[in-house]
Amino acid sequence: MADYQDLLVERLRVDGRDEDGGSRLLAHGAGGRAEDGPDGWEPVERRTEIVDVAGAEPVRVDVVETARGPLLVLDRRRPDAPALDLADGTEVEGLALRAPSRVLADAGAEVAMWGRRLEVVAAVAGGRGNPAYLPGVALPDAVTATTDPRRALEGADVVVLALPSQSLRGVLGGVADAVPAGAPLVSLAKGLESGSRLRMSEVVAEASGAARERVAVVSGPNLAREIAERQPTATVVAAHAPDVAAEVAAACATPVFRPYTHHDVLGVELGGVVKNVVGLAVGMAEGLGYGDNAKASIITRGLAQTSRLAVALGAEAATLAGLAGMGDLVATCASPLSRNHQTGVQLGRGLDVGAAARVVRQTAEGVRSAPSVLALARSAGVEMPIVEQVVDVVEGRVHAREAARLLLARDLKHEAG
Ligand SMILES: NC(=O)C1=CN([C@@H]2O[C@H](COP(=O)(O)OP(=O)(O)OC[C@H]3O[C@@H](n4cnc5c(N)ncnc54)[C@H](O)[C@@H]3O)[C@@H](O)[C@H]2O)C=CC1
Ligand SMILES: O=C(CO)COP(=O)(O)O
Structure with a gap:
């Protein structure tokens, strides 16, 4: 399998029957995190594709696809079962192939950026990119900007903190009450806080009041300009909770930006x-x-x-x-x-x-x-x-x-x- 494709374990639940009698499925969001609770279930798409075969009859393929990608295996305890035929409410684990095209769309989802400098925010919000910091780089349409941190935080699934280390505590502490409950907090900053000598993951946990398991750090050979130019780059997403590291990695992976997960937050920072x-x-x-x-x-x-x-x-x-x-x-x-x-x-x-x-x-x-x-x-x-x-x-x-x-x-x- 190519180096840039991943197999993800999907939590699946049987939810009634399709018109053709097969099991209708729900998948649990973000790869099936237990703490997402009962509301994290989303529909699984099912369709038939006709594949032309040279010198033979076309083949019908039943494609079952979650938000991450097509399912290669519906029930990994019974990988040879051709279809699921289980009672309503039964849960199984399938395997989904996360393909580059899907990752690109995922990573290009909605990004609400906060900045304090009006001219920078106005340029990004007006579709003119960020000429002050990234001249000549076009930003995706899905990136919007605001000078109101609370608006940027509204409904965020992941909160990314890209600030100088000495400013992070003050900025995050001022809006801690607006950080959506449960959203992972991701630090990109590479410094120690003067005085306390704390690492940024520690500052993030203290300033936001979040458990340290909700905090992740992203670090590696990541020169901002090269990433903005979509030059091939690898990085590390470290977190004490493996599912948080995996969620953040999945959210930022693209065909040219490859995150590896890690458990050694201290070493990475x-x-x-x-x-x-x-x-x-x-x-x-x-x-x-x-x-x-x-x-x-x-x-x-x-x-x-x-x-x-x-x-x-x-x-x-x-x-x-x-x-x-x-x-x-x-x-x-x-x-x-x-x-x-x-x-x-x-x-x-x-x-x-x-x-x-x-x-x-x-x-x-x-x-x-x-x-x-x-x-x-x-x-x-x-x-x-x-x-x-x-x-x-x-x-x-x-x-x-x-x-x-x-x-x-x-x-x-x-x-x-
Ligand atoms: N630029 C890069 O290539 C990379 C930077 N980093 C890390 O990201 C962190 C931030 O660095 P950059 O964004 O590159 O620095 P920068 O100097 O390019 O930009 C810092 C931004 O933060 C703003 N800022 C400073 N104090 C603030 C405050 N109190 N409130 C609100 N905004 C404030 C400034 O106005 C400026 O827009 C650093 O820890 C750096 O080590 C990590 C990887 C790559
Ligand atoms: O951290 C970086 C590259 O990974 C950026 O380095 P500088 O902060 O020295 O520009």
């Missing part, structure tokens, strides 16, 4: 946070005029130090070798689109943080997160020399050139130590 700090360091090396050996060395040692911290805090080492660790680190450190990378370049050229921010003009999360990462590392007894030097440069204590000299002058040691 830390990967996204620390790669920004390492991205600053790689940018500094570039700004200093250093070559690819230096950049590859920072990336590799940066990943080793990130994994050390993550494991000490309870994450799994393998998570950091995946898309949300190595994948995101490589994208940030290699791409001129990365704001952390670009900010690092300006710091390497000798600008201070304020001047670098005025050049880059968008959020470089590593600047605010670096001191929190260092504090976390110290409290966990983990050495993170690259982060230490980035903090000293960001806080104006040393020039990037001196930071590089100090890193190279450290005592010799075993690479795996």
